[in-house]
Amino acid sequence: MDKAIILTGGLLETIHAKTAHGLLRSSERFDLVAIVDHISAGKDAGEVLDGKKRGIPIYKTVKELVEKEKETPIRYAIIGVAAKGGMVPDGIRSELEDVLNAGISIINGLHQGIGDIPELANLAAARGLELIDFRRPKKFEDLRFWTGRIKDVKCPKIPVLGTDCALGKRTTARLLTQAMRQAGFKAEMIYTGQTGWLQGGQYGFFFDATPNDFISGELEGAILDCWEHKKPDIMFIEGQSGLRNPSGPCGSEFILSGDASAIILQHNPKREKFKDLKQYPDFVPAPEDEIKLIKMYGADTIALCINTLDMDFEVAGKYRDQYEKALGIPAIIPMAEGVERLVPLLADFIKNYQPQ
Amino acid sequence: MDKAIILTGGLLETIHAKTAHGLLRSSERFDLVAIVDHISAGKDAGEVLDGKKRGIPIYKTVKELVEKEKETPIRYAIIGVAAKGGMVPDGIRSELEDVLNAGISIINGLHQGIGDIPELANLAAARGLELIDFRRPKKFEDLRFWTGRIKDVKCPKIPVLGTDCALGKRTTARLLTQAMRQAGFKAEMIYTGQTGWLQGGQYGFFFDATPNDFISGELEGAILDCWEHKKPDIMFIEGQSGLRNPSGPCGSEFILSGDASAIILQHNPKREKFKDLKQYPDFVPAPEDEIKLIKMYGADTIALCINTLDMDFEVAGKYRDQYEKALGIPAIIPMAEGVERLVPLLADFIKNYQPQ
Numbered sequence: 001m002d003k004a005i006i007l008t009g010g011l012l013e014t015i016h017a018k019t020a021h022g023l024l025r026s027s028e029r030f031d032l033v034a035i036v037d038h039i040s041a042g043k044d045a046g047e048v049l050d051g052k053k054r055g056i057p058i059y060k061t062v063k064e065l066v067e068k069e070k071e072t073p074i075r076y077a078i079i080g081v082a083a084k085g086g087m088v089p090d091g092i093r094s095e096l097e098d099v100l101n102a103g104i105s106i107i108n109g110l111h112q113g114i115g116d117i118p119e120l121a122n123l124a125a126a127r128g129l130e131l132i133d134f135r136r137p138k139k140f141e142d143l144r145f146w147t148g149r150i151k152d153v154k155c156p157k158i159p160v161l162g163t164d165c166a167l168g169k170r171t172t173a174r175l176l177t178q179a180m181r182q183a184g185f186k187a188e189m190i191y192t193g194q195t196g197w198l199q200g201g202q203y204g205f206f207f208d209a210t211p212n213d214f215i216s217g218e219l220e221g222a223i224l225d226c227w228e229h230k231k232p233d234i235m236f237i238e239g240q241s242g243l244r245n246p247s248g249p250c251g252s253e254f255i256l257s258g259d260a261s262a263i264i265l266q267h268n269p270k271r272e273k274f275k276d277l278k279q280y281p282d283f284v285p286a287p288e289d290e291i292k293l294i295k296m297y298g299a300d301t302i303a304l305c306i307n308t309l310d311m312d313f314e315v316a317g318k319y320r321d322q323y324e325k326a327l328g329i330p331a332i333i334p335m336a337e338g339v340e341r342l343v344p345l346l347a348d349f350i351k352n353y354q355p356q
Numbered sequence: 357m358d359k360a361i362i363l364t365g366g367l368l369e370t371i372h373a374k375t376a377h378g379l380l381r382s383s384e385r386f387d388l389v390a391i392v393d394h395i396s397a398g399k400d401a402g403e404v405l406d407g408k409k410r411g412i413p414i415y416k417t418v419k420e421l422v423e424k425e426k427e428t429p430i431r432y433a434i435i436g437v438a439a440k441g442g443m444v445p446d447g448i449r450s451e452l453e454d455v456l457n458a459g460i461s462i463i464n465g466l467h468q469g470i471g472d473i474p475e476l477a478n479l480a481a482a483r484g485l486e487l488i489d490f491r492r493p494k495k496f497e498d499l500r501f502w503t504g505r506i507k508d509v510k511c512p513k514i515p516v517l518g519t520d521c522a523l524g525k526r527t528t529a530r531l532l533t534q535a536m537r538q539a540g541f542k543a544e545m546i547y548t549g550q551t552g553w554l555q556g557g558q559y560g561f562f563f564d565a566t567p568n569d570f571i572s573g574e575l576e577g578a579i580l581d582c583w584e585h586k587k588p589d590i591m592f593i594e595g596q597s598g599l600r601n602p603s604g605p606c607g608s609e610f611i612l613s614g615d616a617s618a619i620i621l622q623h624n625p626k627r628e629k630f631k632d633l634k635q636y637p638d639f640v641p642a643p644e645d646e647i648k649l650i651k652m653y654g655a656d657t658i659a660l661c662i663n664t665l666d667m668d669f670e671v672a673g674k675y676r677d678q679y680e681k682a683l684g685i686p687a688i689i690p691m692a693e694g695v696e697r698l699v700p701l702l703a704d705f706i707k708n709y710q711p712q
Contacts, residue, residue, distance in 0.1 A: 084501070085501060086496065086501075086569070111496050111499075111567075111569065112496060113496070137493060137567055140442065140467050140468060140469070145440070145441060145442075145603075146602070146603040146604060148602070148603075148633060148635065148636045151636070151637075207568055208567065208568045208569035209567050209568070209569065210567060210568055211467075211493055211564065211565050211566060211567055211568075212563055212564045212565070212566055212567075212568055212571055212604070212606075213442070213467065213564035213565065213604065215568055215604065216602070216603055216604045216605075243608070244608070244612060244653065245612075246502070246504070246572070246612040246613050246615070247501075247502040247504075247572055247613065248502060248568070248569065248571065248572045248609075248613065249572075249608040249609055249612045249613065249653075250568075251608075252599070252600070252605040252607075252608065253604075253605055256600060256601075256602040256605045256638070257602050257603065257604065257605065259602070277504060279504065280504045280507070281507075281712060282612070282654075289652075292652065293649075293652045296645075296648065296649045296652065297600065297605075298638075356637060
C-alpha cells in the first residue's frame, strides 16, 4: 500500500472532515502516516476521532511533517474534507505548494478540480507528480444507463439510508460488511461517495458527481459488477443524503433502481433540523414516518441505527430502547455497540431470501 | 427568429420524437421551415402530430429539402429526438454531413456530443458552421448549490409531475402558463429538459445532464432567477421521469428543493407498465397512491391531467370522470379539452396563497 498523509486544514474536529474520519476508521487503499491540521496539531489522530490512539500524529504544517517524517516515503496527500460548496478550503489550499515541493502527489475528491489550478498544475508537471481529481464526472461514453438487469442479482441488496446526511451511513454499511464476513458470510459493500473509494472500495460510483440521467444505471452497474465478480451472500449499499433533505433529497434511486431487498435506516434523535439548515423551516422526519415513506417505494425497513453526535451513550441507549419498542424492529448504536446484534437477523434474511 | 429544420430520422411518428413534437406545438426560439424524416416524407408535420396542418412540409432527405427550399435561409438543423441511450440515431447521423455541406449549423441536445465526432467537427470548422451541443454538463464553477433562498420566492410554484415519463408534463406546464396568461395573470414556466429550452424557455436547466449534487441548487437557482426578473403571479415547473419509475425515479427534488406549493399530476390510465419496461415487474402506480406519496413529501395534488396515448377521447373521458369522483380533485384531458378548466382553481390558489 502507498503511504499517504491527510490534509484537513483545521477542520479535523468538525463534521466537515468526515472523509478523514472515514479513512482513520478504515483504509485498505492507503497506509496512513500522519495528518496535517493546524488546530489539532500535537494530538494523535485517533484520539481526536474517538478517544482511541492509533499512532497517527497530527502536524501543524506540511513543512513540519516533512521535517519530522523525512525517512518515510510518502506518495500521496489526500484532501480529507467534504466542505460545503465543493471547493478546496483555504486552510488546505495554502499547503498544497508545500506538498508538491516535498515530492508528494495530491489526491482530491472535491468537485473543484485541483488540476485546474494553474500554479499547482505547473508545479506538479515540473516535478513529475500527480494531481488526481478522482471525482471528475465520467465521460458520456463511460456512463451506463439503467437496464433492468438488476434482477439478475440473486442475493439480498440492503441500502443504508438516512433521515439526514452525515449520519454514518457509510460507516454502518462498512461495519455490517465486516460483521457478516466475520460470521462466515460473503458480504460486499457498494460505495457511492468519495470516502468509500478512498477507503479501498472496489465496487461503486460517485453519486453526487454523476449526471442525473446515469445515476440509476451507474448504481445498477456497480451492483451487477459486484455480483458477477464476487457472487456474495449479501450486499450493503452506502446511501446518500436523506430521503427528505431539501438540499438534495435522495433515496428512491437506491430502493427502486437498486432493487433494494430491505432498508437499514440511520437516524439521530437529537437532530431536529437538517444538517446546516437550522434556519430552514423543514424538520428531520421521525423514523416511523420515514419507514412509511420507504414502504411506499416498496421496501421494508428491518433495523434502525442511531447516530450519537451531540449525545452520550446513556441518552442514546434510552432512545434505542424507545425506538425498538415503538417500531418493532431492532435498534442499535453502531459506534457504541457495534452491529453484531444484526448478524442473526441478516443471516435469516439471506436464508429466507427469494429473488423476484 | 432564426429559421430551422428538424431531423427526426424516421422516428417522427413515435414517442421518441417528443422533442420534435414539442417544437411543432410551440417554438418561440426558432422559425420552423421543414422536417426531414424518411418515413413520414410527403405529409404535413402538423398532420402527423395531431391531424392539424401547420404548413410545415416533411422531406425524405436533407438533399431533397435543400433542393426544394433553396430560397430559404436556413440557419440551424435541430436533432429532434430523445432517443434512449442518448446517442445520435443512425437515421439522423447519416444526414449530418449533408446538413453541413448545405451550410446549415447543427443544434443537438442528446448526451452524445456531435462536436466530438471528428468528421463533423472538421467539416463544420472548414465551413465556419456551429455544432451546438447544448446539453453538455456545465462546468463546476457555473453550477449552483442549494441555499434555502427558495423561500424568498413569494408566488406559488407548481411542478407538473407524472406517474411515468413521456406523459406530457412539459406540454401541460406550457399550456397552463399560456392559459393563465390569457386569463390576465403573470405566469412563467421553468423548463428542465432539452425541448423546453429549444421551445424558447428563458428560465430552467437540464435536469438529466446535471451532476446530482447540483440538481437542487440549479432548480432553486432557475426559480430564483425567474422570480427576481419577472415577479410572476405563478410558476409552473416541468417535472421529469416518474416518482417511482425504476429507470430513474424523480420528483422529491421538485417538491422539497423547489419548495412546491402544490402538484399537478400527469397520468395515463392505460399504461400499466413503465415506458420501455414492459418486461420489468414494477407497475405504474395508481394516481390515488401517487398522491399519497406526494403528500408524504409535504405537497397536495390539486389536479390530475390525463394523457391519452393509445386511447380515444371517449375512453379518456370516462377515466376523467371516474378519477375526478374518486380523488375529489379536477381531472382534465389537456390535449383534448385544453387546461382552461383549471384557471379558476389556480386563480383562487394565487389569491389565497401565503408564502411560508
